[in-house]
Amino acid sequence: MRKREFIKQSLQFLTLSYLNKAWSSTAIQQTQHADVIIIGAGIAGLSAAKILKKNGLSVIVVEARERLGGRIWTNNALGLPLDLGASWIHGINNNPIKALADQFQIKTISTNYNASQIYRANGNPLTDSEDRLLYKNYDAIYRLLMSVRRKRKLQNLPDISWQQALEQVVNSKQLNDEALAELFFALNTEVEHEYAADLNKLSLFNWDVETSFRGSDHLFPNGYYQIIDGLIKNSGLVAGILTSQVVQTVDYSRTRSVEVTTNQAVFEASAVIVTLPLGVLKANSVEFFPSLPKTKQQAIARLGMGILNKTYLSFPEYFWQQDARTQIINSISAVKGRWAEWLNYYYYTRQPLLLGFNAGHQGLTIEGMSNREIIDDAMLVLSRIYGDNIPSPTAQITTRWGSDPFALGSYSYIATGASVSDYQELAKAVEQRLFFAGEATSVDHPATVHGAFLSGVREANKVLVALGKVS
Numbered sequence: 001m002r003k004r005e006f007i008k009q010s011l012q013f014l015t016l017s018y019l020n021k022a023w024s025s026t027a028i029q030q031t032q033h034a035d036v037i038i039i040g041a042g043i044a045g046l047s048a049a050k051i052l053k054k055n056g057l058s059v060i061v062v063e064a065r066e067r068l069g070g071r072i073w074t075n076n077a078l079g080l081p082l083d084l085g086a087s088w089i090h091g092i093n094n095n096p097i098k099a100l101a102d103q104f105q106i107k108t109i110s111t112n113y114n115a116s117q118i119y120r121a122n123g124n125p126l127t128d129s130e131d132r133l134l135y136k137n138y139d140a141i142y143r144l145l146m147s148v149r150r151k152r153k154l155q156n157l158p159d160i161s162w163q164q165a166l167e168q169v170v171n172s173k174q175l176n177d178e179a180l181a182e183l184f185f186a187l188n189t190e191v192e193h194e195y196a197a198d199l200n201k202l203s204l205f206n207w208d209v210e211t212s213f214r215g216s217d218h219l220f221p222n223g224y225y226q227i228i229d230g231l232i233k234n235s236g237l238v239a240g241i242l243t244s245q246v247v248q249t250v251d252y253s254r255t256r257s258v259e260v261t262t263n264q265a266v267f268e269a270s271a272v273i274v275t276l277p278l279g280v281l282k283a284n285s286v287e288f289f290p291s292l293p294k295t296k297q298q299a300i301a302r303l304g305m306g307i308l309n310k311t312y313l314s315f316p317e318y319f320w321q322q323d324a325r326t327q328i329i330n331s332i333s334a335v336k337g338r339w340a341e342w343l344n345y346y347y348y349t350r351q352p353l354l355l356g357f358n359a360g361h362q363g364l365t366i367e368g369m370s371n372r373e374i375i376d377d378a379m380l381v382l383s384r385i386y387g388d389n390i391p392s393p394t395a396q397i398t399t400r401w402g403s404d405p406f407a408l409g410s411y412s413y414i415a416t417g418a419s420v421s422d423y424q425e426l427a428k429a430v431e432q433r434l435f436f437a438g439e440a441t442s443v444d445h446p447a448t449v450h451g452a453f454l455s456g457v458r459e460a461n462k463v464l465v466a467l468g469k470v471s
């Protein structure tokens with residue numbers, strides 16, 4: 001089989017044959033008992049499991065996929081470890097994920113967002129002064145947007161979307177087409193990519209409630225999964241994690257126990273920690289008996305689940321950026337937001353790889369395209385920048401997080417009309433038996449790995465109190 005054909009075929013099986021294939025559980029007939037059941041073996045579930053185990057409780061983690069890590073997914077299909085979910089530790093100072101990386105001696109590399117080059121839709125590069133002007137103009141609009149926000153809050157007016165505020169601001173400015181394209185490019189890469197949502201979905205009032213750790217962002221040249229691996233090995237969790245267990249119902253109607261039914265077995269515990277992604281909670285694909293409290297259901301409905309998709313293109317040779325220290329390649333694309341941001345993966349791995357991002361509705365559009373269409377679309381942008389003679393990619397991987405049944409989106413955002421109290425509501429325990437962790441329960445750090453990790457710690461400590469292990 002020719003290499004290209006082989007790669008194409010192997011990618012069709014990508015969703016079935018995961019790199020991090022874990023401990024496949026055999027069908028279990030009888031009800032399994034543990035002190036605590038954790039639903040989901042992402043970073044939130046595993047951080048909770050580690051603490052509970054350390055405190056002497058018996059724990060079973062039930063995970064729907066064959067692999068562990070959830071939205072941390074390092075894949076080897078292109079011959080080296082590539083992250084299809086989270087890439088970065090956002091802000092390394094005092095960040096618990098950086099502490100784990102150090103503890104497990106995992107190599108990280110910082111990303112310098114200023115080592116970037118922006119190209120116009122016709123492929124011409126922006127000069128340094130044009131680049132500075134673009135961001136100066138963006139900053140000016142941003143300040144106006146924030147003043148619209150301040151005024152609306154002072155006047156007790158309701159929340160509106162970023163887009164609605166932007167229209168007020170832009171209409172008063174009379175920007176020409178080029179200035180508008182530059183503004184939309186900056187808004188897309190600075191805001192829509194970060195929050196995985198279109199401007200017409202994001203709350204003007206509350207989009208940016210999170211707090212950040214200081215310091216630079218670091219990524220893992222050998223894959224984020226090393227953190228998951230380290231956590232599991234370090235805490236002796238292996239035996240307690242069951243994969244291919246798709247939770248279908250959670251029955252917390254009895255006073256002393258909760259029953260979790262999967263496609264394979266029934267589990268019973270004194271407490272359950274639910275780490276289902278917001279997208280899964282929104283879809284109601286897991287049934288709760290009795291139904292979750294109305295206030296929690298409303299919070300689930302109000303918060304948004306965003307989409308950010310990644311495409312890795314592998315080339316026969318490195319041909320882009322003369323200065324290989326360039327880390328970010330940007331394109332002010334003809335279609336707003338399409339292939340606006342690329343990461344020069346050569347910088348991190350010395351392999352001829354580019355990583356393209358599409359967010360919000362562009363991310364969704366990508367999901368409806370075939371792999372061939374995605375390559376052709378991406379190559380249109382790249383050939384405008386680097387010329388028609390550039391080589392075709394030999395292989396590619398594209399994520400489709402929005403259609404992934406066990407994520408149904410990439411990460412949460414505060415949609416228009418929602419607020420930080422919705423994250424708080426999501427984090428509330430029900431009846432001191434049902435606990436909720438995961439990135440969308442993190443008030444300070446939603447949408448991040450560290451937020452999810454800390455939410456697991458938070459809920460494990462609550463469970464220890466509820467089960468009388470600590471006061």
Ligand SMILES: Cc1cc2nc3c(=O)[nH]c(=O)nc-3n(C[C@H](O)[C@H](O)[C@H](O)COP(=O)(O)OP(=O)(O)OC[C@H]3O[C@@H](n4cnc5c(N)ncnc54)[C@H](O)[C@@H]3O)c2cc1C
Binds near residue numbers: 448
């Ligand atoms: C493309 C992308 C890029 C990102 N980039 C970054 C980044 O650079 N830095 C950063 O900090 N964060 C990033 N994030 C966000 C980060 O990955 C998440 O916030 C974090 O991994 C979420 O962890 P979690 O444990 O809350 O959820 P998950 O990791 O989703 O864990 C939940 C688990 O529940 C399982 N599950 C779902 N349904 C069922 C069911 N019915 N039964 C049993 N199990 C079920 C899932 O399979 C999953 O394993 C990114 C996410 C994506 C998708």
